[in-house]
Amino acid sequence: MNDSEVGLAANLLWNAAASREPVAPLRDAYPGMTAQDAYAVQTFNTERRLKGGARLVGRKIGLTARAVQRQLGVDQPDFGMLFADMAFADGEPVPWRRLMQPKVEAEVALVMERDLPEAGITVAKLIRAVAFALPAIEIVGSRIADWNIRFVDTVADNASSGAFVLGNTPVSLAGLDLRLAGMVMERAGEQVSLGAGAACLGHPLNAALWLANKMAELGRGLRAGDVVLTGALGPMVPVRPGDVFEARIEGLGSVRAVFEEQQA
16 A cells, blocks of 8 residues: 555544544455555554544553464464553443444553563563553453454554543552463343463463563654553453443453443
8 A cells, every 4th residue: 555545444444443433444445455555554554643632641452362363364463553542430420422333341450660662672672671460351342344444444443442441540560470371251140251361372461561562663662651451351242221230360460441331
């Protein structure tokens, strides 16, 4: 794709978000779209948001389940940007008007204590750079109609990001076995998703390590204070107006996502 096509594709997603009217898959409009093209579209809208005053607070990792990678025909995760206006506190009402085709998934969030600017990061260096972990609920969303996505569609659409909710009790990685950490998520007391850390590339730190090196290779390394959403521990669950979800992750505690009733 040339620069003009990248801009046009970015405008489709930008206008879809503004109007809350999903668009057809980008792969249909741009049949030759590559992963590099899709990230260029994502970057175009990222820069537009930053120029408009938005503040970048971290990254999210998507496609961490091997089964989903096989479904989309890829062999690696993807990433998207987290902005300050996407962040909600435990139990803070999430406005329905902010969301598009929302679904939730429980994740381990890491908060960075040190910069990781250079590639070649080891897991030991990553662990030393992490301040603490938190339980999180990511609210994914799609500007693509009916969630009819493939890899290039979700990458261009900022990895199908929407919002995220963080727990309030930080936990040191020391002594935690995140691979075996069990997760259960409930909607109004009814279990809707079950999983464990091993579902996330075998270990949430594996996903975070991939992201740290990828960002460093791109010259946009993780910074102190960044939030990293490491990927889903269990199946995504569609959201309805007024829903209340609670996710509990072994060793990290719990976090609640509360959704406002739909507004006219």
